[in-house]
Amino acid sequence: MGNHEDVVIIGVGMHRFGRTPGVSGRQMAVHATHQALADAGIAWPDVQFAFGGSYAAGDADALVADLGLTGLPFVNVKNGCGTGGSALTSARHAIASGAHDLGLVVGFDKHPRGAFNEDPANLGLGEWYGSTGMMVTTQFFAMKIQRYMAEHGISERTLAKVSTKAFRNGALNPMAWRREPLTEEQVLEAPMVNPPLTQYMFCSPGEGAVALVVASAERARRLGVEGIRLRGVEFRSRRFGSFEVYNTWISPERAEGPTSEAARAVFEAAGVGPEEVQVAQVQDTESGAEVMHLAETGLCAHGEQEQWYADGVTEINGRLPVNTDGGVLANGEPIGATGLRQVHEIVQQLRGRAGEHQVPGRPSVGFTHVYGAPGISACTVLTR
């Protein structure tokens, strides 16, 4: 829609995920930004604009105190789990419109241990929702997968396979948090959190930072760098009738969720079909989420997942490798950074620079999907 300029990602940077005592979220963001600038072969004063954010680690625009006071417009994005997707969407528009041709997108976070605790008032909910113990995201994912398993014949064994794959891939990724492979039995026998989901089927709030340098295709050519094309990025919120996290009630009228809508929109915008995707990142807040999101994004049919995981389709050497860097399960969830970590991983896969967890044959079409409260999703399609 009126995108005159192709947008490409010409540099990526990351501060490793997990726990880094003594390093602030801001410091991680500065580190990731410098890595991305070096990767793109540009200097900070070349950057014409920036979009960035964190959920709990401070204002992104204050990073200029450390990056350099160059006078650039730096817009803070605070959009929960959609922070990275929203920042990337905004950066894409800034370039596609012709307003700028070189910019930065950055996401970072640093959360305390344990489940997230959110103030119900921030979501327009009564205090009672929190004080009676219902404001817990894991409950939603457990209820949704429990229904899904009954409807589509998904077993607990498959949920365990999602986790073991995540930790196996994490073990190959030096930037990941959880790098110890686990057996399916260890996952299934771990303490129950919310049935049917055990402790090792959930991600934990964590820390990390990711930065991307985005440019117009024309600017990338002039810089003499080969970028990865951002063929589309689409962001959607929930529609009436969908079943989402933090809902005190839902309608008996059923509607598709934001994941399905965002995925369909991005494939259409990119002119690429889900069957063409060769490497994917889908939100795996818990192992059931990966299973459900694979079908909601159109990457597989509902119910097909049981056979897919039995056959290893989503493994690094499978037909459609999914969450090759270990996903949220192995990297943890720093809210502001997750969406951009997914893009970082796909960019590296398409460049053939993913190291030990590189997909064989250097894929040329990649996809990312993020999901979060209160029912939002952002998806991207990236190609060489």
Next chain:
Amino acid sequence: MAHQQPMTTTTRMVDPDLVADTSEGPALRGAACTECSTTTFPAQDRCPRCSALAMSPTLLPRRGTLWAHTVQHFAPKPPFRHDGEFEPFGLGYVDLGSVIVESRLTVSDVTALSPGLPVRLALVPAFTDDDGTTVTTFAFEPEEQ
């Protein structure tokens, strides 16, 4: 903190807008849109489906069936409040016909829960205020078979 039984026996609902006392027993207070009949819980001013400023208060059915469920096995962080040792509790979505509401369940054994289970509304103690007031909330309990 609240291990000792308080001298007073006052109770309050966790939020006075959630539940009405009817001759049949407690009922959840919702709102229905006079334009498109969408029902919400709790009540709200505008309709989330058609955006009309046309919601009128309505009491929701006291009986329904379980639509989705799980059990909370660990103590949530604040603002969650509870007395003494944390006890796991069930929760789920209950289909009341016009609306599907999220609620705590009186049962915390997951094997006793299944989709379609007939349930009815009850009031249960949730936690105790510093002054000894028992704070109650709503929950659904399985119908006796």
